[in-house]
Amino acid sequence: MALSARNNLSGTIRSVTMDEVMAEVVIELDGGETVTSTITRGSADRLDLAEGDEVSAVIKASEVMVNKD
Amino acid sequence: MALSARNNLSGTIRSVTMDEVMAEVVIELDGGETVTSTITRGSADRLDLAEGDEVSAVIKASEVMVNKD
Amino acid sequence: MALSARNNLSGTIRSVTMDEVMAEVVIELDGGETVTSTITRGSADRLDLAEGDEVSAVIKASEVMVNKD
Amino acid sequence: MALSARNNLSGTIRSVTMDEVMAEVVIELDGGETVTSTITRGSADRLDLAEGDEVSAVIKASEVMVNKD
Amino acid sequence: MALSARNNLSGTIRSVTMDEVMAEVVIELDGGETVTSTITRGSADRLDLAEGDEVSAVIKASEVMVNKD
Amino acid sequence: MALSARNNLSGTIRSVTMDEVMAEVVIELDGGETVTSTITRGSADRLDLAEGDEVSAVIKASEVMVNKD
Numbered sequence: 001m002a003l004s005a006r007n008n009l010s011g012t013i014r015s016v017t018m019d020e021v022m023a024e025v026v027i028e029l030d031g032g033e034t035v036t037s038t039i040t041r042g043s044a045d046r047l048d049l050a051e052g053d054e055v056s057a058v059i060k061a062s063e064v065m066v067n068k069d
Numbered sequence: 070m071a072l073s074a075r076n077n078l079s080g081t082i083r084s085v086t087m088d089e090v091m092a093e094v095v096i097e098l099d100g101g102e103t104v105t106s107t108i109t110r111g112s113a114d115r116l117d118l119a120e121g122d123e124v125s126a127v128i129k130a131s132e133v134m135v136n137k138d
Numbered sequence: 139m140a141l142s143a144r145n146n147l148s149g150t151i152r153s154v155t156m157d158e159v160m161a162e163v164v165i166e167l168d169g170g171e172t173v174t175s176t177i178t179r180g181s182a183d184r185l186d187l188a189e190g191d192e193v194s195a196v197i198k199a200s201e202v203m204v205n206k207d
Numbered sequence: 208m209a210l211s212a213r214n215n216l217s218g219t220i221r222s223v224t225m226d227e228v229m230a231e232v233v234i235e236l237d238g239g240e241t242v243t244s245t246i247t248r249g250s251a252d253r254l255d256l257a258e259g260d261e262v263s264a265v266i267k268a269s270e271v272m273v274n275k276d
Numbered sequence: 277m278a279l280s281a282r283n284n285l286s287g288t289i290r291s292v293t294m295d296e297v298m299a300e301v302v303i304e305l306d307g308g309e310t311v312t313s314t315i316t317r318g319s320a321d322r323l324d325l326a327e328g329d330e331v332s333a334v335i336k337a338s339e340v341m342v343n344k345d
Numbered sequence: 346m347a348l349s350a351r352n353n354l355s356g357t358i359r360s361v362t363m364d365e366v367m368a369e370v371v372i373e374l375d376g377g378e379t380v381t382s383t384i385t386r387g388s389a390d391r392l393d394l395a396e397g398d399e400v401s402a403v404i405k406a407s408e409v410m411v412n413k414d
Contacts, residue, residue, distance in 0.1 A: 031100015169238015313409035321392015340382035
C-alpha cells in the first residue's frame, strides 16, 4: 500500500451495523483478535461492506496508545 | 479494562525510538502482525517502555479505517 | 493508569444520548468545565454509563489543539 | 467560538518543549488539572506560544474516551 | 485564526445529514474538491449549519495521511 | 481508492522536514490551498517522499471540524 498509515491489519468482517450517518464494522483479524471501526455510512455503502468480506483495518500510528499493566 | 476504547491488542514491544518530544513504539502482536504507535516521549518515560515489555495497543474505534481491495 | 494517553480529567456524567451506533456522553469535570465525548453505543453499554457516574475523560496528547486569542 | 469542536478548556501554558517537527505544550486548566498537547513546531512558532500565555485546549468530541473504574 | 490546527480549507456547505447523535457535513472547497466531516449533531445545531453556508474545514496536521501511487 | 477514508485531496509536495521520529509534509493542493501533514519518519522514508512528488492528502471524516464565522 502506498498510504503513509503504518498499520494495516488483515481480517474478515464479522458484522456491519448502520445508522443514518455512521456505521460500525467489526473485523476479526487473521491472528484471532477483534477490531471495531466506526466509519461513515456513506463509506460503508460505497465499499459495499458486508459480513464475510476480506478487508484490512488501517490505523495511523499517531492514533495508537500503549497500555502496560 | 474500564476504558471506552474498543480495541485492545496484546503484544510485545520490539523497539522504542525517541526524539526530544515524540517516541515511536513498535509492537509485535500475539497474532504475529506488527503495530506502530507514536506517543509522547514523556509517556514512554513514565511507563518505562522498553524492548520485550508485554503491552497492548489501544485504539479508539473512530480512528480505524477499513480497506477493501 | 498504565495507559500512554497523557490526559485524564475526572468528573461526573451529566447525560448519555444514544443512537444505534454512537453515544454522546457529557461529563462535568471536577474543576467545573464540561467535556463532551462521542464513543460507540457498544462501549457505553459495556461500561453501563449513566448520569451520575464518576468517570474520567481520557485524551491522547496528539488530539489536543491550542487556541490563543 | 464558531468552531464545531465541542471542548474548549481555558488555562495557562506551563511549558513548551520543541523538536525540529513537533512541540509539546503543557497547559494548567483554570480548574487545576493539567492537559498536554502535541502540535507542530510550526504552529507553536506561528502562535508564539510561551509559558504564562492564556490559552485554551480545544478537543473534538470524537477524540475523547471515557474511563470508568 | 488563533488555533494551532494547521489546515483551514474554505468552502461552501452542500449538504447536512443528521442522526440523533452525529451529523455529516459535505463541504465543496473553493478549489473544487469535496470534503466530508462528521461532527456531533449538537455542534451542527449550535452553528446552525445549512446548505449554502460559507465555512471552512479545519484539520489538525496529525490527522492527515499521505498517499503516493 | 478502496479505503473508507472519505477525503482524498490531490496535490504536490512542497517540502518534507524530518526529525528522528516524525516528518512534516507540506502539500499544495491542485486547487491552490496548502495542507500540512505529520507522519512518522518511517513512513516518509518508506514512501520516499520528496519535493515535487504527486500525492494526495487522505483524511478520515471524523477528523474534520467545521468553522463558521
